[in-house]
Amino acid sequence: MRMSKVVRTAADILFPFVLIFGFYIVVHGHLTPGGGFQGGAVIATAIVLLIAAYGYDAIARRITKDALRNTEALGLIAFIATALVALALGAGFFYNWLAGTGLLFGMPVGFGPNPGDLNTGGTIPLMNLAVGIEVLGALSLIVLYMLSGTQEAA
């Protein structure tokens, strides 16, 4: 069921901003309130917004349950793989092998009060990203399943 043109245009304009806001919450998880779960949930609401504007059928054709299921599994595997890399490097499971190495997210944390540097945290931002991907897939999947049940009545 499509909503009016006003609603659809508003959804079109809002959609990228919701995505960017969600992504912001995910990658700043180690600096500000939020993180993978919260950011992933925000991104999933972007999909809910599209469904509200364009109707279940139009969106479910573009974003399939299979794709979302893959996204979910991929996020989960990325999460645990990040933890497993530590084992390969000879440290304990979940060891933060990126922190302080100077690589991606690997800058040392500044001493004392500071505004926070995105390029710190080691594996924590990576795991936030993985959780973000997982939650985005899983929550969208739940929404799709809930709405597919109500389709016949609509």
Place this chain on the structure above:
Amino acid sequence: MIGDFVIQHAPALLIAVPMLAAFATPLVGRLGGAARNAWVLAAMAATSVIGVMLAYDVYTTGTLIYTFGAAAPDAAVPMDSGGIPVRIIFTVDAMSAFMVIITAISGFAVLLYSMASESRASGRDGFYALYLLLIVGILGMVCTGDLFNFFVFLEIASLAGAALVAFRIDKGVAVEAGLKYAVISTIGGLFILFAIALLYGQYDALNIAVIASRMQFTVLDEIALVLLLSALAMKAGAVPMHFWTPDAYSMAPSSITALLVVASQASLYGVFRVVFTLYSVTLDYAVIGWIVIVLGVLSMFVGVTMALVQKDVKRLMAYHAVSQTGYMLLGLGVGLAVLGQPAALESFGLVAMEGGIFHIINHAMYKGLLFLTAGAIIYRTGARSLDKLGGLGHSMKWTMVFFIIGALAIAGVPPFNGFASKLLIYESVFLFNPILSIIAMVVSILTLASFVKVFHAIFMGPRQPEYAEVEEAPVPMLIGMGVLAAVVIAFGFAPQLVVDAIVAPAAAALANQGSYIAAVLGGV
């Protein structure tokens, strides 16, 4: 080389392997059912092997700790933390290792069985992913040395368990049972979370060893103890909080029921960990010991009397599971009641604890076996009422043999394993209080009577016309049952070996709080 690596990281791999496999199962499922089954079986086999290696290591070298996120896993207390183990630590002592062995054996045997028993169901990718997550939950609960982490794994096990109970929607009946299980588990989980908050607020720590070493037993601690005990006893299915077990156990697929028994034992492990390790010396042993004993006797008696009148074969077995849990509580309760008296502990307390702990593994094996035979019967006939079944001894001979083994074991008839552990309990509890021992024996006799009835109703009599087409259960189901039956018989023939090798160290580990604390904090 690879063996050393596995040994060094065994506690982490024990969780990581099934978790990774569970997450990948939906993707592997795309390759087809055979690939998925092979993947899941391989993952479970690897988990079981790691579990047994870990247990062997713990039994030979003593309590093992594993610090997550540390550069060196055995460094529990970081240099700059002021002597507080801030990280999540797995503390695997002999008791934990014992529970890991149970999970390793049952998990693998039941998975093999489910390959055939669930072959007609749809949505098996999800089924096996949840199965592996349930294994993760159980293994995490019994290995962790961190209270909050215990709660997390308890929730993983509860959620996976609830979803699996509801797996066969069954016109909504199974979903109702699953929902009930989920609600009960959530209430229990909230109790535990609240208790953890009470302890954390007072002692600034979540590590069991740290809290145990600082325990003051204030009024708040008493409240936390009540919350922990009642929630965990509820999850373990002890009377009077047993009401969820018949529904959940009977509506779940039989393979899952056999695993839920192990999950309940993990909660029982939580009860013992709380009273023996977390509180231990601060408790009034006699009072708490008698509370556990009364819980146990109530469970034994109410469970078996409720079982006698059941007509549904799985409901009946579920009530027997409640009843058998009572034996474990009785044995450990007697041990707890005399923990402060070295002479009594030496003469019968430790033996009672050994009996109770031995009964945990025996129960997981024969009760799992019985649920699996019930599942095979339901799989072949589609009927579960004792009034309808009959004459199956003609066509399902192996299933009948396995049922006899399980039934005699649960009734405590020699030479099966149930007799071995029950004898330990009878003898030691008799020295503590003869009446308790007599109640335990009466319950065993009632159990035997109940299973004679079930055996007669299902297998005896002439071949029934409506079951003329019934065949023996498929081979994977028979192998799954055979593994458990072999363990039942082996433990029954050589109980002393088993007690000396794995049960006595577990009992000693529970009784000795100091060594648990020292393993984490060092010194002492």
